[in-house]
Amino acid sequence: MDLLTANDRPGEYPPSWYAAATPELAPFPPLAGEERADVAIIGGGYTGLSAALHLAERGYPVILLEAHRVGWGASGRNGGQVGSGQRQDQDWLEAAFGRTRARALWELGEEAKATVRELIARHAIACDWRDGIAYLAHKPSHLAAYHAYAERMARDYGYPLQPLDAAGVAGLLGTEAYPGGYLDPGAGHLQPLAFALGLARAASAAGVRIFEQSRVVAIDGTTARTDRGRVVADHLVLAANGYVGGLSREVASRVMPLNNFIIATEPLARPPIPSGIAAADSRFVVNYWRQSPDNRLIFGGGESYGHRFPRDIAARVRRALTRVYPDLADAPVSHAWGGTLAITVDRLPVFRRLGKGVWSASGYSGHGVAMATLAGKLIAEAVAGEAGRFDFMASLPQPTFPGGSLLRAPLLVLAMSWYALRDRL
Ligand SMILES: Cc1cc2nc3c(=O)[nH]c(=O)nc-3n(C[C@H](O)[C@H](O)[C@H](O)COP(=O)(O)OP(=O)(O)OC[C@H]3O[C@@H](n4cnc5c(N)ncnc54)[C@H](O)[C@@H]3O)c2cc1C
Structure with a gap:
C-alpha cells in the first residue's frame, strides 16, 4: 500500500466538492504497448500538465502518463489559494540568499501568479x-x-x-x-480541479497524448514503464510530487x-x-x-x-x-x-536534473498552485535548451531530510507534532 492507493478508489476522483462541481472530462485511455515521444511526463497535476502544454506549444511531441485521472492528486484537491512570491517570505529569503537572489525568487513567484492568470485567460478556463x-x-x-x-x-x-x-x-x-x-x-x-482539467483540455488540444490509469512502475534513463506498456523518449519529466515513492530516491530524500x-x-x-x-x-x-x-x-x-x-x-x-x-x-x-x-526541509521547491534529459520539480510546500504551474513552464524551457531559469531554481540548497528515506517520516512526525503542540499551547 502507498499514497497512490491507500485512500481512494483507483481511477476515481476523491469525494471533494470540486469533483462534484466540475464538469467531467472524458477519460483518456490507459497506455498499452510501446509508444515513442520526444518528452514523457509522469504525473498529471499542475507540474506535469503545465510542462506538457508549454512543450506542445513549442512543437514537441509529448506523452503524459497519469496513475489515476488528470488532476487526481494535490492539484485537484487543494485550497485554491494562489499566493505571491515563494512559500518563504522575502525577509527569510534575503537572510538566506542575499538581496539579489531573493529578488529573483520574488520575481519568479510573481511570474508564477501571472502565468496562472494568463493560462486561464488564454484557454478560457472557467475556474472562478x-x-x-x-x-x-x-x-x-x-x-x-x-x-x-x-x-x-x-x-x-x-x-x-x-x-x-x-x-x-x-x-x-x-x-x-x-x-x-x-x-x-x-x-x-x-477552483483547483477546474483549473487542472482546463490545463488538461488545453494540453490535449495542443496535441499532448494523455494516458490515464497508467501508473509508472519503473524509470530507466528517459524510458518510463507501466504494467502494460512503456514510453521511450528523449526527455523524461518526473512530476509525481508527494507520490514519488520509490521512483527516485534522490527526490524522495528531499521531498516529504x-x-x-x-x-x-x-x-x-x-x-x-x-x-x-x-x-x-x-x-x-x-x-x-x-x-x-x-x-x-x-x-x-x-x-x-x-x-x-x-x-x-x-x-x-x-x-x-x-x-x-x-x-x-x-x-x-x-x-x-x-x-x-509535498514539503521540503526549507519549504522551497526542489528542481533537479536527475540524469541526462531527466527533469524533476516538486515539494512546493503548500505554495504549488502558482509555483507548480511555473515549474512546468521552466521545464519546457529547459527541454528546449534554455535551462537558465530551471538551473537557478535547482541551485537552491535542497537539504535532505534527516534520517534518510527510512527514518525521515517518524522524525518528521515528532518535529511537526511538537510545533503544532506549541501553537495549541
Ligand atoms: C489539501 C491541500 C491543500 C493545498 N492548498 C494549497 C493552496 O491553497 N495553495 C497552494 O498554492 N498550494 C496548495 N496545496 C499544494 C498544491 O496543491 C500542490 O503543490 C500542487 O498541486 C502540486 O502539483 P503537482 O502537479 O506537482 O502534484 P500533484 O497534483 O500531486 O500531481 C501529481 C500527479 O502524479 C501522479 N502520479 C504520481 N506517481 C505516479 C506514477 N508512478 N505514475 C503515474 N502518475 C503518477 C498522481 O496521481 C498525481 O495526479 C495544497 C495541497 C493539498 C493536498
Whole structure:
C-alpha cells in the first residue's frame, strides 16, 4: 500500500466538492504497448500538465502518463489559494540568499501568479478566479511583524500589502478570532480541479497524448514503464510530487509527503465572507478558507503524516473551523476530503536534473498552485535548451531530510507534532 492507493478508489476522483462541481472530462485511455515521444511526463497535476502544454506549444511531441485521472492528486484537491512570491517570505529569503537572489525568487513567484492568470485567460478556463488573500496573525504578539512586513514590501519591492487590524479582519472575513494581519490584493484564489482539467483540455488540444490509469512502475534513463506498456523518449519529466515513492530516491530524500484536509459546508444562508477574498492564518498547521460561488465555506486545516487519512475528516476539520466561526459550529458539511502535498526541509521547491534529459520539480510546500504551474513552464524551457531559469531554481540548497528515506517520516512526525503542540499551547 502507498499514497497512490491507500485512500481512494483507483481511477476515481476523491469525494471533494470540486469533483462534484466540475464538469467531467472524458477519460483518456490507459497506455498499452510501446509508444515513442520526444518528452514523457509522469504525473498529471499542475507540474506535469503545465510542462506538457508549454512543450506542445513549442512543437514537441509529448506523452503524459497519469496513475489515476488528470488532476487526481494535490492539484485537484487543494485550497485554491494562489499566493505571491515563494512559500518563504522575502525577509527569510534575503537572510538566506542575499538581496539579489531573493529578488529573483520574488520575481519568479510573481511570474508564477501571472502565468496562472494568463493560462486561464488564454484557454478560457472557467475556474472562478477571485482576487485577494488575507494573511492573519493568530497571536497579538505576531501582529507588529505582519505590519512591518507590509510596510517593507511596499518600500523595497513596490508591492502593496494592506495592513489589517481586528476590525479590518472582521469587516473582510466576518471573524473576530484574529487580532489582524494584512491583505494581499494581488494574490487570488480559484477552483483547483477546474483549473487542472482546463490545463488538461488545453494540453490535449495542443496535441499532448494523455494516458490515464497508467501508473509508472519503473524509470530507466528517459524510458518510463507501466504494467502494460512503456514510453521511450528523449526527455523524461518526473512530476509525481508527494507520490514519488520509490521512483527516485534522490527526490524522495528531499521531498516529504504530508496529508492535509478540507471540508465544504452546504450553501450558507448567511455566508460569512462579504468580501469574497480567501484567508490563511499563521498557525504551524495552517487554517485556510474561502467561499465558493454558491456560498459554501471551504475550510482547510489539520495534517497527518502516514499513508492513511483519518476516518472522520469532517470532525477533525470542523474543530478548527469552529474556532474561527463559532456560529458555524453546526453548519452541515456536504463534502470532506484529504490530499497529499509535498514539503521540503526549507519549504522551497526542489528542481533537479536527475540524469541526462531527466527533469524533476516538486515539494512546493503548500505554495504549488502558482509555483507548480511555473515549474512546468521552466521545464519546457529547459527541454528546449534554455535551462537558465530551471538551473537557478535547482541551485537552491535542497537539504535532505534527516534520517534518510527510512527514518525521515517518524522524525518528521515528532518535529511537526511538537510545533503544532506549541501553537495549541
Ligand atoms: C489539501 C491541500 C491543500 C493545498 N492548498 C494549497 C493552496 O491553497 N495553495 C497552494 O498554492 N498550494 C496548495 N496545496 C499544494 C498544491 O496543491 C500542490 O503543490 C500542487 O498541486 C502540486 O502539483 P503537482 O502537479 O506537482 O502534484 P500533484 O497534483 O500531486 O500531481 C501529481 C500527479 O502524479 C501522479 N502520479 C504520481 N506517481 C505516479 C506514477 N508512478 N505514475 C503515474 N502518475 C503518477 C498522481 O496521481 C498525481 O495526479 C495544497 C495541497 C493539498 C493536498
